[in-house]
Amino acid sequence: MAGFLVPRAWNGTGKRCWAAALVLALAGQGCSARSHPSAIRPAHSNRSIRDVRVLLTTARQDVRIRAAGGYQVRDPRGRVIASGDGRRWVPLGAGPGTLPGNAAADTSWVEVVPTTSALIEVSRRTEHEWSPTRRYAGTLRLIPDGAGAVRVINVVDVESYVAGVLPTEIYANFHTEAFRAQAIVTRTYCLYLMSTRAQAGYDLTAGEGAQVYGGMADTAAHRQAVAAARDTRGLVCTWSSPTGERVFCTYFSSACGGGTQSAGRDDPQHDVPPLAGGVRCDYCRIAKGEAYRWSSRSVSAQEAMERIARRYSEAKKLGGLRSVNLTRESAGGHIQEVRLEGTTGRSLTLRGENFRLAVGGRLMRSANCDVRFDGKSVVFENGKGFGHGMGLCQWGMEGQARQGRTAAEILRFYYPESHISRAY
Template sequence: MRLSYMGMLAVLGLLVLVGCQPPAQESAGERSRTSSTARPGVGGLVLPSEPVVSRLPRTGDVQAEPTMRVRVKVQAERAEFDSVRTITIAPLMSTGEPDPAAARRFTSPVTVAHDGQRFRFQDGSGRSLAWRAGAFHLSTGYGTDIRLGEHRYPGTFALVALAGSDGQPTGMFDVVNHVPMEAYLPGVLERELFPNWQLEAFVAQAIAARSYALFERRVNADRHYDIQATTASQVYGGTGTNPRAIDATRMTRGMVLTHQGAVVPGFYSSACGGLTQTATSAFPHFQQAVGITPLRGGVTCDHCRPSPNHRWGPVHRNADELADRIAAWGRANRNAVASLDGLRSVRLSHRSIAGRPARFEVTDRIGRTYPLAAEHFRFACNFAHPDRGPVPREQQLLSSHVEVRMQGSQITFTDGRGFGHGAGMCQWGAQGMASRGYTGRDIVRHYYPDAELRRMY
């Protein structure tokens, strides 16, 4: 844990201020998945409210295997931890390290709650303790996994009390898994790819996921977590057991994508639909950092044709319903489109240098026009409205690579291509290339042109 995090805790009276913006609904719903079935998905869907990063992490920033801080439970009211032995709990000091003098050992399982002022712990023997501190460290002390919910996790945990935008305690807390990078990655790979895919597809995914994780680590340097465990970042379910995920991680230990001394964010999506997107179009709020040659897009891909989402549509939407969702997305994300008053027209106004849609324009009934980056437009169309609920699966936009027309009160999206933002590596394409004999290194070099591979530790 880095000092900047603990400094922030001190300033806030040991209560971390929760960002007032909820997660973008589409970032956690990019694909249909169940807890038992992996689905290739979308990595690197950074929320519009994230801070802008003007400089990528440098290759010299990491001298040894880093520890990733993965937020695995958000705004929890209760959590239960279990291990084969006892669990040691200690408050975190200003240095970011657990206080050994204050450490207490509890019999598993341990139930944690927060009453708005103190953390409350109760162990398997019935012993309970109320402890006033803003953050705690949990470990087994033996290097064994800890079970949280349905999953086992390597490493240790931090519990971080949360305050609302008014600075008042909420009685909720985040659970953050502190895990070495190479123990983290197998738990990502086996949930981002189908378990029977080619080993070399896993190798390519390991390189991309490691590179992307280092980018998120820089983006969130001043937060109490580096990366999330959902498609808001990349999916992580704890200890990985898939042999191909474990082997691919071992084979690529410390290996990342680099360009001119910087780590390349290893963005990836499920299926590009035949052509990859420019990263500056997919992530306009990061354009100062991601406007680099390996992420320029325009990579042609005929390897993802087997994807069930290679081509899709048409999708029909009611204009009033769509306008309500777009405006609601605008309110949730502090975008001017929050003022949208119905829909007069929707049009694709700009394409990226890669040839994919980069910007859409929506015009309301009184003639006001609002430009939206292609991915923001997709998020807005798929937004789960507080009153209308989520968008039915068959009406969702699977990507922003789509044509649009309006006739009367109906909006029709046609010629849909791919699934996800389309920047960087195409996962179905990686599997297709691996099936044809390409290596993982070949695959990442194809999807990230001019990138170099380097072992950082």
């Protein structure tokens, strides 16, 4: 089980003895935290742990950056190798100018560091126009991938990261306690990945593969997120492992639809009591749209097989689809394993969640449904919930918050046998 050790500090005890352990666990990737315009000031940046490295995108001549007020370009040793006034957009991509300052030839990566309190702006070209600018605290680390593209990584303090995730992961009108619970969950998820990916080039991505991170924004939702990060600063979810109190991968999804499923059933590293699943929840009944129950839908067998083959090339050996068999289900009704049989006589077995993501998470909105093959189409019926259904149920969190439960009570409900500890 990965995940760094976090001494229990509920009520603030034991604060000093574990600070050194955390610094050791997260040392080596340090980068100065920046200040921010007061209108969108995040919670206080912290210097007791390293900053998180978030992969924003991979630039292929379709990303541009600027930092109003100027910037320096530093090499991995921190030496200034270029600078700019920040007024012009700097394109990132193939060829000369791949990195600001034409630094690509003699360094493995560079860091763009604003010289004022201005945020770094990033814009991406989509088809014919540039996307709305996103703004980021901290610095941008640019790593050429050797094939002409550049990885764009935001190196930012954890609290600013937490505040940049919340507005994209929950609705702006969610209850204050829901914001606080999500802040603790988001911080824990971040610290868990930081502890497992210390040797990698980045800790997590900004997209749906991890937590959706939108950076800083001058909006009411972002201000509420900043307040929630500040109110819960340093707090994380932990469990009592045999070797001490540890963070775990705080999975969450939109709505469980009636109950959560295990994250550790097929993945030993997540086989911990808080992720065991089986939590009964009807609080998500308040969910908007089809998040609690979803209507039947179908996809042609050909289209389904093409989608699956894009992720699992073995599927091409099946030929056409002959049958879909649900070979394992959780007690709560989540499909845990699917076996596809093809016209060539071959078969392919997939985990339920992998099957769902392969056919499309908008089509098969959760693995808690019935799936059948009618000879022409794959049909999904009696769908419950939206998302993978592991860990925290976000609409359930909101439902409980409206009934007066605190963030701590909500988190203990969805992550059984977990505790709230202070990581810094």
